[in-house]
Amino acid sequence: MDKFEVKLDQAARAAWLSYVGGRTQDDIAAQLGVSRPGVQRLLALARQEGLVKVHIDHPIAHCTALSQAIREAFELDYCDVVPAASDTLDSTPYLAVAGADRLARLIERSEPQTLSLGSGRSVRAMVEALSRIDRPQHRFVSLVGNVARDGSSNRYDGVMMAADKTGGERFLLPTPVVATTVEEKQTMMAQPLFRAVGEVAKQAQAAFIGVGRIDRQATLFQDHFISEAELDELLSLNAVGELVGWPMDAHGRLIDCSTSRRVTSLALELFRDHAMVALAGGRDKGPAILAALRGGWLSSLITDEHAARYIVDQLG
Template sequence: MDKFEVKLDQAARAAWMSYVGGITQDEIASQLGVSRPGVQRLLALARQEGLIKVHIDHPIAACMTLASAIRERFGLDYCDVVPAEASAPEGAAYYLAVAGAERVARLVERSDPLTLSLGTGRSVRATVESLSRVERPQHRFVSLVGNVARDGSSNRYDGVMVLADKTGGQRFLLPSPVVASSVEEKASLQQQPLFLAITQVALEAEAAFIGVGRIDRQATLFQDHFISEDELDELLGRHAVGELLGWPMTADGEVIECSITRRVTSLPLEMFRAQPIVALAGGVAKGPAILAALRGGWLKGLVTDQLAARHIIEHA
């Protein structure tokens, strides 16, 4: 038995006494016949050699492991993963909304004036609906996506009105459909003073909370008739797997150039490179779209659920 093994043996003893036996380094020192700093060194060696395995016996632990892996893999500021187990009675969408609301609340609840952008989508809407009321008339909230449906009605997933109502803050809404009916219509809309003023506010935002959309027959863009079936096929033919703010992208996160994207009225994603964009999206079906956004480097934060997170890590 060589010297290193003897030392490792002793380190394992000390580690057992400390972590399993729960005694102080002083007591371990007197029991092993070494000094207290000597014990601390043994414990450091045990940690360094990976002798100490810790397991948190709670569903959350698996989520946090995934979250940590995603955060590190894609260089995010943060990643929150919520449980998606059958034991969760209200469903993952509820937890996603609560977790998203927590993140939004951290910004909204402060007193300094804040400018915050929102995308649209079920998750974004659920998030702001989960938020508690707080009086913050000094804040400004701006929508990054047009809030008009193709038939002229308001966007059913808009969150800016809800958020502004809950806080008393100012609201800025893009009065346009997310995809114009023609390139000319888009050009006309983007020259209106209101559009330019809202663009300016959006550029001043401290953060943006957005949804992630799929490109398939269940896509909001398709379901809400912003794009036709032919256009859907076209996007699929160009390997589109998801969209952010109406901008379709490939699995690598590259925005697709085509006739459809030339008609998207949302502010170009490139304008927000310097802003933290946080995606709120979950479900295994959203996995490919979220992964695309991550690969493209568009996101600084992610709030998702375990199912999507697993997909992301398995395919990263």
């Protein structure tokens, strides 16, 4: 076994001792001959690699009711609503598990699948929650550029990890989310590599994307994909959210502005007939998720009860 396989084996042992055997971290450290922080890292690795799975065999009535209301209102294929402990706690780990379950159903198929991924914390966490499975016949493709203007890579990209976990092919969109000029965008889009990635994405059976908010805490702004001046422009045009970089208003209509004209992500209109699954939660994301639903961009939704409650309240 290589070093990573040895580490996975040790992580699995630690997980068995902890979750099945009920042993303390000190007990596990003594048995495995590692430090207590080492045990914590092994358990974290076990969770990250999908070695630990949790199944709750009882529906949560409140979440089920919210799910049904949203699914029926927007004619979705499915709407999974996960519980949230409080307004102050991040629901990303819960969304990740629910998303990984949906994504795994596609990856486990033996026939070749092409799957598109957006970016964002929830999408990345979903891929981290996947178990490893040998599926070299599958392809994973980016819908959004993975480079910031300063040259740094997108830390929330999940395509590379998904391909690593399955042995599948990977196709990255080697562009910034927003080009500096319209001319720069046109030059990028004319490149054979850009067109080739786009052709692969068009063949995707499903796409899993995040939903971004447009405000001072927007990921696009915080991660330097857009400038403060560009954020101000979007806010002045009443943008409330974005899907793979494309800004939209409260009704889900795409906003035409200087920023959107330089977005390099693949056009959302190309995927109207595709299975577009969004992962996003938190009451602050509610307006953006609702906009995406109103615009008819989504076929399915994985969210938490805070965002779901906001959406259902707006339906009344």
